[in-house]
Amino acid sequence: TCNPSEKLDLDEWKKVMKSGLHEEVSETVSERKEVSTLDAAREILEMWRLAGRSVPEQISEEQLKTFMECPSKSAKKKYLKYLHLKELYKKNDKRKMDEKRERRLETQEQVSKTDETKRNSFVFVWANFMDRAYSWRVAQSMIFGQPLVFDMSYEKDMSVREVANTVRQIVLSESFNRRSADPFHIHFCNLKDDSLYLKEFVKNYREAWGKLLITVTDQCYTEVFPKDKLIYLTADSPKVMKTFDHDKIYIVGSMVDRSIKTGVSLAQAKRLGLETAALPLEKYLLWSSGAKNLTLDQMMHILLTLKDTGDWKKALEFVPKRKYCGFVSKP
């Protein structure tokens, strides 16, 4: 056979790309001048998406404005990546839900209808019953339980996204607490009426916000509790916590700190003249990497376990595995 490349028209692709596009050219030229900045940003994003960058497919006007207000190129990139990932997670969740629904429909066809309603109502009654049991316990804790304070005075040190993350972590913490055998009496202190914290809480809890069995106040914990009973938990504290004290009131700073502001909560405790403590992470764990500050829900798990068992090893199981490579074997 002959050399195949001789038959090839290597520039044929150009003809294909150029064909039938002349009408559009004149159209775009007239359009160009009237493009508003918001639309222009949308166009750029579309091009970035075509170029294969991490960009969300759908973007709201509000998000587009936030994007345009990002102070630097890298900030823009980061924000887009965040939106992109959020979109991916959402899509994945939706796909899983759909699959689940399909599976359920399939099984429903096999099982007779009467059985199903029976089981459904049983599940419903059981869930309702558990909710009441939890509420009863938390109500008990509001009278007799050990207080645990979340200090809501760090809004000024955080970005909007950090505040949202913080509240998300507290919501998780509160739900763990509600489900535990012996819950804390949770106090949200320094929570101001017009704060971003509060806005986020209402967004997360909706109408349940008013019915939560916790104490919310705009007062400082120093006004609510005797000073000598308070211990501020902070990773920057020079003092290491030895045992969990059931007579003390522990304070956790409601702060997510992505931009390395060391010593903020320690400064707060120093200012108020409070005792401080850090978890004995190094005493029990062979630390490998990562910051010593833990998320608020991890703190809640650890404190609840300590309260119930006093067992450090058990409590520190809640430190993320990637941060340490094992437990210190005691001599």
Add this chain to the structure above:
Amino acid sequence: SVQPPEKPLQAEEWNRLRESFRSPEMFEEVMFSSMIRCNTPIDVAKSLLTHVARSKGDIAYNLLVKYLALCVQQGQTSEIRDVYDIMKIKFKILESGAYNLLIKGLSNSDQWRMALTLLEEVKNIMIPSRTNYESCIKAASRHREMNLAVDLYHEMLSKDLVPTLDVLQAFFDFSRGMKGAELQKELFGILIYLRENQIYPHKTFMRSIKLWFESIPGGNWRGHLTNIKDSGQCPVCNHQLESSDLTEEEYNNLRERIIRDVIHGTDTFRKTSPQEFEAFQTFVENRLPFDIVIDGLNVSHIKPRKMQCENLFDAVNCLAKENARLLVLGRKHMLINSSNWKTEIMKEMQNKADFFFAENISEDDAFLLYATLRSGKHCKFVTRDFLRDHKACLSDSLMRQLFRKWQRGHQIVFSASAGGKHINFLPAFCYDCVVQTTGDTWHIPYKNTFEEKYSYQVPRKWLCIQQK
């Protein structure tokens, strides 16, 4: 990954390759990436594009960009233009990746002016990157259009883009032997830019500067490489370099700003406490002025095999000559007798120097800065710390510049060659290590190309240029 073919392929051959690939939907993308990596001849890439265009009736944007990258890599100017034309027909606007490639590719060709047009186009949709400007400036100066290059350079500075040393060097390289007072003024301006941003040119850049000076027609400039004496005198032209001292006004400004921004910051409690800081202030005010302030904890680690208090003891003895008034900053834990801190030695030291012991959780560097700055312009300080985090607390660049100048002139560092038993210190420079001029002389510090440089270390090599 896949190995790109060596010759253009027919449609069915591409199809066969595609089917043998484990994820066929990504085949073209992966293939183009590997073509870029292997620098495959563009005819092969063209045959794939033709295959894609025939089978799908269209070519995706990201494939076009990858093809463009291949063309730029191989300097295929006419292809670059063709791709640009096609992209302009198909898309309303292009994104930065394509523009970067187009500008880079065209600026290196005889159609470099087209790169300038594209730069204008980029400006309509975003701020061009510094490499966009770099390509255009280099292209203009390569074609001896220095005015154009200078305009672009100013435009880039006005957009807060930081020029690379490469671009700056290009100005000197391509202006060699050219006449014109305006151009000369611009290049002097670049040297002043180096001065203001405390940038030290590397060896080859320095050579470009020297050659340019010597090439100025009728300029009679001569350059020599030299080392400056400790006294600050240039051995070539006997010129005395600028003193490292700050003016009274600069010094006062810096002092106030450091106390405000670094020590107090947003919250005094983060680094110390108001009570402690007040106690320290009273302590310092009652004993002023000091000649040398020592970061005790930092110094105590100089020789790791020695006891920490012995290291400190040696340092204090070494610096205590000539009745200098010393202040040693420490932390309270140093006062507790331990294997590293012996009470007798600590007591003996306290006869030779004043000591202030801060709380164990306070940051003593803040105290170091305060005590030194309160003692006055003559006072020096000793630490191996780079003080980078403190410089970062200063909000504006002018203050950071002053801080660096003050640091250069007042930080005493350990000599690296101290292999013996004794501790040696390098005195702080009495002259300032920055690009400087008197009009008919220029003195330019430079570094060897890949030399590691810490903020307290300054180059010791200089280019001396004088007009005869």
